[in-house]
Amino acid sequence: MARMTMIEAIRDAMDVKMGMDEDVVVFGEDVGYFGGVFRCTQGLQKKYGKHRCFDAPINESAIVGAGIGMATYGKRPCIEIQFADYVLPAYDQIVSEAARIRHRSNGQFTAPIVIRMPTGGGIFGGQTHSQSPEAIFTHVSGLKTLIPSNPYDAKGMLIAAIEDDDPVIFLEPKRLYNGPFDGHHENAVTSWAKHEKGEVPEGHYTVPIGKAEVVEKGMDVTILAYGTMVYVAQAAAKENNIDAEIIDLRSLLPLDLDTIVNSVKKTGRCVVLHEATLTSGFGAELTSLVQQHCFNHLEAPVLRVAGWDTPYPHAQEWHYFPGPKRVGKALKRVVEAQ
Amino acid sequence: MSDEKMPKATGPLSISIPEPPGRPGDAPDFSYIEVPKAGEVECPAIDTKPEDMRHLAYSIVRVLSRKGNAVGPWAEFLGDDLNDESLLRGLKDMMKTRIFDARMLTAQRQGKTSFYTQCLGEEAIATGFQRMMRKGDMNFPTYRQQGLLIADGCSMFDMICQIYSNEKDNLDGHQLPCLYSFKDHGFFSISGNLGTQYVQAVGWAMASAISGDDKIASAWIGDGSTAETDFHSGMLFASVYQPPVVLNIVNNQWAISSFNGLAGGRNAPFAARAHGYGFPSLRVDGNDYLAVLAASKWATERARRNLGPTLIEWVTYRVAAHSTSDDPSAYRPKEESDAWPLGDPVERLKLHLIKKGAWSEERHTQAMAEIESEVIAVQKEAEKYGTLNRGKGPDPEKMFEGVYKEMPDHLVRQRLEFEA
Numbered sequence: 001m002a003r004m005t006m007i008e009a010i011r012d013a014m015d016v017k018m019g020m021d022e023d024v025v026v027f028g029e030d031v032g033y034f035g036g037v038f039r040c041t042q043g044l045q046k047k048y049g050k051h052r053c054f055d056a057p058i059n060e061s062a063i064v065g066a067g068i069g070m071a072t073y074g075k076r077p078c079i080e081i082q083f084a085d086y087v088l089p090a091y092d093q094i095v096s097e098a099a100r101i102r103h104r105s106n107g108q109f110t111a112p113i114v115i116r117m118p119t120g121g122g123i124f125g126g127q128t129h130s131q132s133p134e135a136i137f138t139h140v141s142g143l144k145t146l147i148p149s150n151p152y153d154a155k156g157m158l159i160a161a162i163e164d165d166d167p168v169i170f171l172e173p174k175r176l177y178n179g180p181f182d183g184h185h186e187n188a189v190t191s192w193a194k195h196e197k198g199e200v201p202e203g204h205y206t207v208p209i210g211k212a213e214v215v216e217k218g219m220d221v222t223i224l225a226y227g228t229m230v231y232v233a234q235a236a237a238k239e240n241n242i243d244a245e246i247i248d249l250r251s252l253l254p255l256d257l258d259t260i261v262n263s264v265k266k267t268g269r270c271v272v273l274h275e276a277t278l279t280s281g282f283g284a285e286l287t288s289l290v291q292q293h294c295f296n297h298l299e300a301p302v303l304r305v306a307g308w309d310t311p312y313p314h315a316q317e318w319h320y321f322p323g324p325k326r327v328g329k330a331l332k333r334v335v336e337a338q
Numbered sequence: 339m340s341d342e343k344m345p346k347a348t349g350p351l352s353i354s355i356p357e358p359p360g361r362p363g364d365a366p367d368f369s370y371i372e373v374p375k376a377g378e379v380e381c382p383a384i385d386t387k388p389e390d391m392r393h394l395a396y397s398i399v400r401v402l403s404r405k406g407n408a409v410g411p412w413a414e415f416l417g418d419d420l421n422d423e424s425l426l427r428g429l430k431d432m433m434k435t436r437i438f439d440a441r442m443l444t445a446q447r448q449g450k451t452s453f454y455t456q457c458l459g460e461e462a463i464a465t466g467f468q469r470m471m472r473k474g475d476m477n478f479p480t481y482r483q484q485g486l487l488i489a490d491g492c493s494m495f496d497m498i499c500q501i502y503s504n505e506k507d508n509l510d511g512h513q514l515p516c517l518y519s520f521k522d523h524g525f526f527s528i529s530g531n532l533g534t535q536y537v538q539a540v541g542w543a544m545a546s547a548i549s550g551d552d553k554i555a556s557a558w559i560g561d562g563s564t565a566e567t568d569f570h571s572g573m574l575f576a577s578v579y580q581p582p583v584v585l586n587i588v589n590n591q592w593a594i595s596s597f598n599g600l601a602g603g604r605n606a607p608f609a610a611r612a613h614g615y616g617f618p619s620l621r622v623d624g625n626d627y628l629a630v631l632a633a634s635k636w637a638t639e640r641a642r643r644n645l646g647p648t649l650i651e652w653v654t655y656r657v658a659a660h661s662t663s664d665d666p667s668a669y670r671p672k673e674e675s676d677a678w679p680l681g682d683p684v685e686r687l688k689l690h691l692i693k694k695g696a697w698s699e700e701r702h703t704q705a706m707a708e709i710e711s712e713v714i715a716v717q718k719e720a721e722k723y724g725t726l727n728r729g730k731g732p733d734p735e736k737m738f739e740g741v742y743k744e745m746p747d748h749l750v751r752q753r754l755e756f757e758a
Binding site: 029030032033034037050051054055056057058059060061062085086088089124125126127128129278279308309310311313314315316319320 | 352353355357361452453503507510511512513514515517529530531532533562563565566567568593594595596600601602663664668669726731732734736737738741748749752756
């Protein structure tokens, strides 16, 4: 076992897979020599050569399009989009091509590509370095969408993603890269060194796609969260003395419905969290599934706490971010509802 | 398919992975840039057909000689625009831009803002270009064209308040620092996404022409971002509709760690990209204020005379880091900016003006001090209204404003929830 940050764990996953499989290629903007602006690919070009890890022109559509072409040839591209906010020029390639090529060719062609991208706010990145676009991917048939919340999962899930035969969107909550973050931005940054999930096994292992994790067991309310919001949920529950069952979804699509349903049937109450804007967010899907499958067990309406329906503001970042205070309020409302 | 008639393969195939000539620890190497003598490149008539001036994309328009003289046909083309008063103004615009950048860089280090982008070494391009823009024209800039605002006399107070995201921020804290919007100065709102606004400038110019107006537009992009699809979209529409637009590429050699070869800039000059689209292009020494004035005049006049778009590649060097989030010592030779063959724009114009007897070292030193005092005074005034995370800041509720013209019910509800 080794202590790793999320950045190191992600790098290690690519390192392990590149070592095992010559078909794994890694590319993107600033990814080669420099090792990526968040340094997730540092050292990979030196170790595996310029033909396995290389810089790409600043054209996300071309990066994804070329990646799809390579994947259909038989490669396993694991490509980086510098910020999730920059993925939109590639959306046509992702939606109309990567997601559909298996279906429309009836399996003659497939695109086993992994598209990694840092997501979420908390770094004063304004509207171009803070967004959480998971719902625009979960809405597309043919894609898998993952979002790890810690180094252990990040490595195991990225390896699983690279080995998966379908296109995978791999969202990396950038505020978690160097440590768990509970939304208390005024506090000192905590590192992964002291967190149990900062322990990462060496070599190959996978965290299966489609499996959620119950990170806190509880009886009062079920909190459905992913990415940074897992830690916000923990802080909010603790600060309000609420015995919450916190589920880290990890894999948004495919979704681990059993874990969700079993928990909500037990607690009878549910709060759904995400950083992304509220309206038509992934929380709407979760809320719908919960009411459909747990209707007779619910003792309160399911509440969502999410980013406001505005572009991500720069100066008002902490008013925008759904921190422990807002989450705490929702938890109390749901728990206290008769 | 028959294999019999096909030539035999010569070996396994391979792709090219371009690399810059130097990395940290290497000696800087700019041998890839051929620098012609100042005055050597011809100045074609404004209505020259694109096919008759293609060779200009393969040389570099330069006016200031090494000795500081203004020479050649582009100097002549400037005519009345080449006077001491306008050049002194240009010098001071560049100095102000540089001093403003230095102060704001320090302010970022002090935590007064989250982010800053300097244009160190590239000051001549935006400050010179703006001289040829008129009231009502529109620039679609990137975050490295603050010189357009300085040269247009935009209030530094307003600029600093935006950088500080304080209570006087004209964008109410909505947008990242340096991603200004100053409509009154013909400065379009910067999105921060790369290349997206190149094609918008073309559309704006089309609208001006469709409306029978006399306004022109100017698009800005960096060498790295020419890789984006929207650059090519802009070129296509400019070619098809021939609107009054100047398409600028600031080739400062680096896009974060990506050298310009990664945007295809070593296979052919960026200026040559206009050839495939059939409109004219100029390749210009971007560190030569006089060459900037001359080429800007040529292209804007062409647009105003309804002769269509011009592409200009400004050859320059990004002396500074990409932004305050970047560390160039990790990917390029440290001494590279000293070895840059086109020198420093401020020093070159200063030498020229001293040579003409219009300026002196003493006056330069004095002007530096005066400009610095001016910037410091404005900065202090701006700081009375706070800096990032210090002071009142923009009203938090303002984040709900401006999403739509009229706030829809769901946002009204969210704002109420926020206030609670």
